[in-house]
Amino acid sequence: MGTERDSSTSWGWLRVVLIGRKPRFTVVRIVVLVTVVFWLRAEVILPIRMQGVSMLPTYPTWGINFVNRLAYRNSPPQRGDVVAIRTSGESIMYLKRIIGLPGETVAFHEGRLLINGQAWPEPYIKNPCHWEMPEERVGLDEYFVVGDNRSMAIEDHYHGRMPRARLVGRIML
Amino acid sequence: MKRWLGWLLVAILLMGLGVWGWRFLFPSPEKVIRARLNRMAQLATFAGNEGPLAKLGNAEELAGCFTSDVAVAADSPGAGPLTLHGRDNLLHWLLGVRANLSALKVEFLDIQVTIHADGRTALAYLTCKAAVPGEPDFAVQEFNFLFSKTGRNWLVYKIETVKTLSRL
Numbered sequence: 450m451g452t453e454r455d456s457s458t459s460w461g462w463l464r465v466v467l468i469g470r471k472p473r474f475t476v477v478r479i480v481v482l483v484t485v486v487f488w489l490r491a492e493v494i495l496p497i498r499m500q501g502v503s504m505l506p507t508y509p510t511w512g513i514n515f516v517n518r519l520a521y522r523n524s525p526p527q528r529g530d531v532v533a534i535r536t537s538g539e540s541i542m543y544l545k546r547i548i549g550l551p552g553e554t555v556a557f558h559e560g561r562l563l564i565n566g567q568a569w570p571e572p573y574i575k576n577p578c579h580w581e582m583p584e585e586r587v588g589l590d591e592y593f594v595v596g597d598n599r600s601m602a603i604e605d606h607y608h609g610r611m612p613r614a615r616l617v618g619r620i621m622l
Numbered sequence: 623m624k625r626w627l628g629w630l631l632v633a634i635l636l637m638g639l640g641v642w643g644w645r646f647l648f649p650s651p652e653k654v655i656r657a658r659l660n661r662m663a664q665l666a667t668f669a670g671n672e673g674p675l676a677k678l679g680n681a682e683e684l685a686g687c688f689t690s691d692v693a694v695a696a697d698s699p700g701a702g703p704l705t706l707h708g709r710d711n712l713l714h715w716l717l718g719v720r721a722n723l724s725a726l727k728v729e730f731l732d733i734q735v736t737i738h739a740d741g742r743t744a745l746a747y748l749t750c751k752a753a754v755p756g757e758p759d760f761a762v763q764e765f766n767f768l769f770s771k772t773g774r775n776w777l778v779y780k781i782e783t784v785k786t787l788s789r790l
Contacts, residue, residue, distance in 0.1 A: 501759060510758060536749040536764050536786055538732020543762075543786060585790050594787065607699040609787030 493518055495617065497533065497542065503596030503607065504531070504544050506575050508620075516542075520619035526550075526592060528564075529573070533617040534594065542617060545608070546573070549585075549593025557582040560599065576600040585610070592616070652735045655744055655769055655776050659730050662687050662778075666728040668720055677720050685713040689770065689779040697783045698763040727753050744769040744776065747784065 469475040490496070495516040499508055508514070508531075516533040526532065526547050534543040548562055548571075549555035556563040560578040562571055578599035587593045587610055595608035649657075665684040668677070686709075694706040706712050719726070733748040746767040753760035764784035769776045 534786065536732065536762065537734060537747050537784075538749065540731040541749055541751060541762050545787075583790075591788075605699075607787060609785075609789040611787050615786065 494621070495533070495539065497544075499544060501544075502601070503598055504546075505596075505598040505600075507531070507573055507597040508544065514544075515621040516618040517621050518618040521616065526613075526616065526619070528569075531620040532592075532594065533620065534611055534615050535617050539617060543594075543607070544620065545594035545596055547592050548595055549587045549610075551587055551589045551591060553593075554584045554586050555582075555593045556584040557603070573597055574599055578603075588612075590614075651737050651741070651744060651771075651776065655735050655746055656733055658687060658769075658776055659733055659746060659748065659767070663728045663730045666716075666726070668726055670725045672720070678717070681713060681716040681720060684716055685709050687778055688712055689772065689777045692777075692779055692781070694781045695783065696763070696765070696781060697785075698761060701761060701763075723754060725755050727755060742771045744771075 469478075495518060497514050497516055499512045499514055500510065502510055520526075520530075528547055528550055530547045532545060532547060534545060536542065548569075549564065554563075554565050556566075557580040560580050562569045563584070566584070574597060576599050580599060580603045582603060585593070590613050591610045592613065593608075593610050596606060598606065645653075662684060665680050665687075668680065672680070688709050690709045691707070692709055692712060694704065694712065696705075697703040704715075706715055729751045731749045731751060733746055736745045736747075738744060746769065748765055748767065750763050750765055751760055764786055766780075766782045766784055767778050768780040768782075770779045771777075
């Protein structure tokens, strides 16, 4: 009898840990939690695993971050924002910094960023460079993006104009 | 009442099996194209220990997924432009890739298939990820794969690059 009571007590403890005192509420809680997580991922915050050297040294070659999908719902993207850019989907995205806004011209001369012909400070750049890029006009529904790793040759660094529709959101961390 | 419910369940089950069987035997063009793309990614992937016969066989099977007059115009960052015409040239290039790289893993991600109104041509817009195992970086490029229906097969007749970021 004592043994039976012991085993039933231990099962009761395990049962409480696994499915709670009220299984029905546990099921409801799980359903709500899963729904909320899926909704958050689809509409609000997208967790990402970063890989690559384009945003060094601001972001390491490997790391975890989050994309705020709501960042540009009520306000337009700003220069200096680090954003996620979709490809044909969201399995792989580019992480770049916005340097040119719609209608502006963007150029690089001796490594310095020129916006509408005027030098523009970039405090986030740690590696000085000698990039040269002729002036390029950004379309009215476009942004000019580039990575922070200017120690790379400009030919090896993927950068350019992207339509607003490709913007997934702003990087949070 | 119980007997009636039982027959209803059997009928629903049979209908479900019928629909599944129909879809299995006569898949939609989109499903066929997706399956073909997945097979192409498998064939483009190779390990370091791939034997010479397997190398040739896989490259030939991959080339067989294209029309004889296929046109490839790719321009990937870091890899430079690539223009190829014809299946034979493509096969030659595929064998060159297998000879020059120790291994390669190719994935086609986020595939969007559009069947054109004529029902004989289709467009697959996808992101290609290619990585050499063991290396930290990988190549990413968006492509349009244009398919045409030749007999019962959907074959690629054109590959063109989709630029994520544009430059003048």
